[in-house]
Each structure stands twice: as C-alpha cells, then as structure tokens.
Amino acid sequence: QVQLQQSGPGLVKPSQTLSLTCAISGDSVSSNSAAWNWVRQSPSRGLEWLGRTYYRSKWYNDYAVSVKSRITINPDTSNNQFSLQLNSVTPEDTAVYFCARVAATGNDFDPWGQGTLVTVSS
Amino acid sequence: QSALTQPASVSGSPGQSITISCTGTASDVGGYNYVSWYQQHPGKAPKLMIYDVNNRPSGVSNRFSGSKSGNTASLTISGLQAEDEADYYCSSYRSSNTLYVFGTGTKVTVL
Numbered sequence A: 001q002v003q004l005q006q007s008g009p010g011l012v013k014p015s016q017t018l019s020l021t022c023a024i025s026g027d028s029v030s031s032n033s034a035a036w037n038w039v040r041q042s043p044s045r046g047l048e049w050l051g052r053t054y055y056r057s058k059w060y061n062d063y064a065v066s067v068k069s070r071i072t073i074n075p076d077t078s079n080n081q082f083s084l085q086l087n088s089v090t091p092e093d094t095a096v097y098f099c100a101r102v103a104a105t106g107n108d109f110d111p112w113g114q115g116t117l118v119t120v121s122s
Numbered sequence B: 001q002s003a004l005t006q007p008a009s010v011s012g013s014p015g016q017s018i019t020i021s022c023t024g025t026a027s028d029v030g031g032y033n034y035v036s037w038y039q040q041h042p043g044k045a046p047k048l049m050i051y052d053v054n055n056r057p058s059g060v061s062n063r064f065s066g067s068k069s070g071n072t073a074s075l076t077i078s079g080l081q082a083e084d085e086a087d088y089y090c091s092s093y094r095s096s097n098t099l100y101v102f103g104t105g106t107k108v109t110v111l
Helices: none
Strands: A003-007 A018-025 A034-042 A046-055 A059-063 A071-076 A081-086 A095-103 A109-112 A116-120 B009-012 B018-023 B035-040 B047-050 B064-069 B072-077 B086-093 B100-102 B106-110
Touching: A003 A095, A003 A109, A018 A034, A018 A095, A018 A116, A034 A071, A034 A109, A046 A071, A046 A081, A046 B086, A046 B100, A059 A071, A081 A095, A109 B047, B009 B018, B018 B086, B018 B106, B035 B064, B047 B064, B072 B086
Parallel strands: B009 B106
Antiparallel strands: A003 A018, A018 A081, A034 A046, A034 A095, A046 A059, A071 A081, A095 A109, A095 A116, B018 B072, B035 B047, B035 B086, B064 B072, B086 B100, B086 B106
C-alpha cells in the first residue's frame, strides 16, 4: 500500500522560495510505473495541478503553464522522496499543497499526501 | 487553464440518488476516457472514488458510479448516506501543456 508523507514549512515570505518534500513508502520514486505529482488547493483557484516527475529510463518533468517559469520538481532517490520548489512566491500562492501518485496505466491521483497549508506572508 | 464546470451544490435525502455533472471540452472530458472523481471531507485530502469514467477502486462502495456523454461526465451516488456529505471534484486528462484539469467542486448535502 503506497503512502505519501509531506513535510515543509507552513509560512513563506513574499519573493522567497516555497519548498516541500513528499516521502514515499510502498513504492519507489524511480518506478517505471508511476508519476509523482504536486497539486494545490485554494479558495480562489480551486484544485490546480502543478507538475510531475517520473522515470522512464531517464527522468522527465512536466509543469503547468501557470507556474512553469517558477517551479522545479526533483526526485531524491537516496531518500525515496520528491520535492517541490516554487520561486518568487506571492500571497496568491497561499494554498494547501498536496503530493499525489499517478500510475503509468492511468490518469487518476491515488493516493494523496496529507496536505500542507502554506501561507505566503511577511 | 480553465477548470471543468460543476454545480456548486447538490442535496438529497437519505436513501435518494443524486447526480453531479462535470462539463469540459473536446480537449479534456470529451476527448479521453480519463475522467476521475474525488471525495473530500473538510480538512482532509481528496480520495479517489471513480477512475477512467466508470471504474471503482477497490474498497469504494458500489453506490458510487460514473458515466460520460460527449463533453460532460457524471457521478451518481445512490442510496445517499450521511457519510456521503462532502465536496466532490472531477478531474480529466487534457491535451495541452497543462496535463490535468480539475472541476470547480460540488458540495453534497444530505438533508
């Protein structure tokens, strides 16, 4: 049974970098049969897919157009986890951030991490 | 990145059936059988209820079912129970640089 455990700060100052980590148990970040995603949720933007990383003989990334210039998702094979970095944050980036797995054979998010509320404020 | 359109709220009495719609375009809902549905209780992460339009993951009640016609997908909850009171979101794969899009969300109230 795959489980995802998120960690990271809940408060980030404007213009700084938001950083979160998602630790994986029951699967491998290097699996050829999964992709590892970040999704956020806010009252103003609803649920929003941010991007993914996955391994298919080499590493790939895909990012949402809305954050493409500011986002990096990296795998950490040593610790079996993956991370989200979002640069130059503004109060509009205040949201609950989730990590989630998508199986290679599908396009649905399961399971999800527990969620992390990140507030952008000075 | 336009969201899929869902009704803001749907309500029903215990035992009744309700249906939630999810309207997109030919580039997402209408173009692929990759619609999924999620249940979210307050303060919790979303939970997968339906995948690939009409498939239930192991452990999800058969009271939940999904369908699709053209650019609109639907989630039906039959035999409504108090525990079904939650927010529900649809999601679809999309043929664009932004690969996945979610619905606006529907609050289900059990009267």
